Amino acid sequence: MAKIYQKETNVKDYSKDFLLQFYRTMIKIRKFDEGLIQLIQDGKVSGFYHSGIGSEGLSAGSITHNLREDDYIYYNHRGCNQKIAKGVPLSKLYGDFMGTIEGTTKGLGAGIVHSADPSRGVMGQAGTIGSQLGICVGTAFSSKFKGTDQVTVVYFGDGAASREPLHGSLNWAGLYKLPVIYICENNEYAISSHVSETHSVKEHIADWAEGYGIPNYVVDGNDVVLMHEAMKEAVERARKGEGPTFIEAKTFRHRGHFEGDPYDYVDANVLKEWKEKRDPIKNFQASLLEAGISTEDEIASIQEQVDVEIEKAIKKAEDAPMPSPERIFEGLFA
Ligand SMILES: Cc1ncc(C[n+]2csc(CCOP(=O)(O)OP(=O)(O)O)c2C)c(N)n1
Structure with a gap:
């Protein structure tokens, strides 16, 4: 049976700068998402968007301070969170949604599952959920084959x-x-199906990893520091050549499956509890203030800086042109 990852953590054990990097990443992710939702509501972005609001701690905790630029990630369809934490510029992500040449695909593919930024180790995704699970063994195999310590x-x-x-x-x-780290973002729902209706497991999804001899944990993915610690151990193991780790990170989405989903299949009280008591940003912010690590003014200043960054990124993406028609077959190999 999978172990629940437990470790006494105290924000006072980390430097202020270290902690504020988590905070800044999470704020950036949330404000990017809110900005995109506004663009959708204003009719400037079309297509599906799966908001990652509510799960920022999982991405910041696993990536910030743990991964290098040359490490590879395969994001999921709620994965702008992961791309932002890995350092993809916000204007490029907005560009992918707007279909302008500012995007990572330079306008050739829009939306959440069609962006990639190999220079930052962001290897992309595919339209069928879970397909990245097959592809990821390829980059992991290449690191092992070449003798690098990339994860x-x-x-x-x-x-x-x-x-x-x-x-x-x-x-x-x-x-x-x-050297693969599996991060199962368990937000309990696949569209409207609850995990209890769809998985044949003893208790946790991570239990499956046990059968393959892979170390595994269940962790509170909304606790950014705890997520960081669990991931740190996994990364150290992978870099030393000790193999894969499976982390099941518990979280919950604040919004429906996609923008426009009425989200009426979730008990209103359960959602309220996650939003009010288990919000990764709210809780981390409270612990920074309570421990005297940061002040209200500092927090407000970070938020204002990120607001400016978002505004500039949207403008840059919006001002860029659409791709020219003669590029339609670029990158097409089939
Ligand atoms: C093979 C396949 N089946 C169905 C879909 C449609 N689909 C897109 S997202 C999704 C739910 C995914 O749920 P989960 O993996 O739990 O991620 P979450 O949306 O909860 O973040 C489904 C069924 C798909 N893209 N690919």
């Missing part, structure tokens, strides 16, 4: 975990002791 991190939801690619991936990674 590959793959993010996927509880719904994606119920698909078969997970098992093929765990088998291969376990067998070859590949």
Whole structure:
């Protein structure tokens, strides 16, 4: 049975700068998301958007301070959070949604699952959920083969975990002791299906990793410091050649599956509890203030700086032109 990752953490054990980097990343993620929702509501962005609001701690905790630029990540369809934490410029992400040449694909593919930024180790995604679980063993295998200490991190939801690619991936990674870290973002729902209706597990999704001989934990993904600690151990193991780790990070989405989903299948009290008592940003901010690490003014100033950054990023993406028609076959190999 998977272990619940427990460790006494105290914000006073870290430097102020270290902690504020978590805070800034989480604020950036949330404000990016809010900015995008506004663009959707203003009719400037079309197509599906799956908001990551509520799960910022999981991405900041796993990536900030743990991953290097040359480490690989495979994000999921709620994964702007992960791309931002990995350092993809906000204007490029907005550009991908607006379809302008400012985007990572330079206007050739828009939206959440079609951006990639290999120069920052962001290897992309695919339209079918869970398909990144197959691809990730490729980059992990290449690091092992070349003898580098790069790690590959793959993010996927509880719904994606119920698909078969997970098992093929765990088998291969376990067998070859590949430097992959599996992060199952368990927000309890796959569209409107609750995890209890779709998974044949003893208790936790992470229990499956046990059968493949892969160390595994269940962690509170909304506790950014705890997530950081769990991930730190996994990254150290992977860099030393000790193989994969499976982390099931518990979280909850504040919004529906996609923008426009009425989100009426979740008990209103449960949602209220996650928003009010288990919000990763609210709780971290409270602990910074309570421990005297930061002041209200400092917090407000970070938020204002990020607001300016978001405004500039949207303008840059919006001002860029659409791609020219002759580029339509660029990058098409089939
Ligand atoms: C193979 C496949 N089946 C169905 C879909 C449609 N689909 C997109 S997201 C999603 C739910 C995914 O749930 P989960 O993995 O838990 O992630 P969450 O949306 O909760 O973050 C589904 C069924 C798809 N993209 N690919």
